[in-house]
Amino acid sequence: xxxxxxxxxxxxxxxxxxxxxxxxxxxxxxxxxxxxxDSKKFLKIMFSYNNKELIINETVPNRFSxxxxxxxxxxxxxxxxELGDSAVYxxxxxxxxxxxxxxYFGPGTRLTVL
Amino acid sequence: DAKTTxxxxxxxxxxxxxNLPCNHSTISGNEYVYWYRxxxxxxxxxxxxxxxxxxxxxxxxxxxxxxxxxxxxxxPHATLRDTAVYYCIVRSPxxxxxxxxxxxxxxxxxxVKP
Numbered sequence: 001x002x003x004x005x006x007x008x009x010x011x012x013x014x015x016x017x018x019x020x021x022x023x024x025x026x027x028x029x030x031x032x033x034x035x036x037x038d039s040k041k042f043l044k045i046m047f048s049y050n051n052k053e054l055i056i057n058e059t060v061p062n063r064f065s066x067x068x069x070x071x072x073x074x075x076x077x078x079x080x081x082e083l084g085d086s087a088v089y090x091x092x093x094x095x096x097x098x099x100x101x102x103x104y105f106g107p108g109t110r111l112t113v114l
Numbered sequence: 115d116a117k118t119t120x121x122x123x124x125x126x127x128x129x130x131x132x133n134l135p136c137n138h139s140t141i142s143g144n145e146y147v148y149w150y151r152x153x154x155x156x157x158x159x160x161x162x163x164x165x166x167x168x169x170x171x172x173x174x175x176x177x178x179x180x181x182x183x184x185x186x187x188x189x190p191h192a193t194l195r196d197t198a199v200y201y202c203i204v205r206s207p208x209x210x211x212x213x214x215x216x217x218x219x220x221x222x223x224x225x226v227k228p
Contacts (some may be wrong), residue, residue: 004157024218039200043158045215056215091158099207100146103216105157 003027004106012112022075023091023110031055032074033092034066043090049074050053063108071082078111086113116123117204118200119208126196130190134222136202146205147178149187150216151198158201161187172176192226199223 004025013019025032034046047066048056048059054066063079078085088108094101119137124191126132138147148163162169162176164185169176175188199221 035216043218044219045217048215058215092138092157094208096208099209100163101208102160102163103150103158105159108155108157 004091004108006011006089006106008109009107010110010112012114014114015081015083017081018077018079018112019081020078021089021091021111023074023076025072025093025104027095027104028071029091029093029095029104030069030071030100031094031096032071032077033094034074035090035092035105037088037090037108039087046089047074047076053105070082081111081113083113084114086111116218117217118202120200120202120219120221120222123225125227126189126192128194128228129191129227132192132196132224132226133183134189134200134202135184135186135223136187136205137184138202141182141204145164146207147176147182147185148203148205148216149174149176150199150201150203150218151196152221153195153198157207158216161200192224194226194228197226210218 007022034050037043045059049068052068065077068074070107088110090108091106092103094103136154149161150158152158164176200223
């Protein structure tokens, strides 16, 4: 069974469109994350949710809106897509125990904006 | 910004030990050293972490210097499948708050050659 899954794996769309990426984890973790990896391969945190509450919201345009319907899901909705949004988006989850945790990453969603 | 310094790239012969260094001279007393890797086109994968003592698991060993200003990840018998970018990350304990996000640097691209 896949621990952290994302859909779709590939997403090609036009500028100005609105799209969503879904993430699900079956590990029973309390915390979920979204990371963005750009064309230069830099991997950066975007959002973090702990028990369905937003914990981290890095400097991300408000066109990006995460939604966590329950602890097992963290979806990412992007409005008015721009060329610069093209990247690979990774979802991750973790469960901290005594301050230590391991983040499990999904396979990534490659978003291409034309 | 990442709080670690790693060589940009390294080569290793298949079957030999791969020793990946990391400098973290500004590490604080309660910060952990984590190692993740990213195989091409996949999500990052946790390898190992440590605080003060050396650690070993089924994937690798982590050697942390006594002053904690540097560490070495050791893959004892590297295989072609170990070719990946390896990230050394210094991180505060995660208690479900904003400390949870991983700050990825550029990492070391390890190429294991036949």
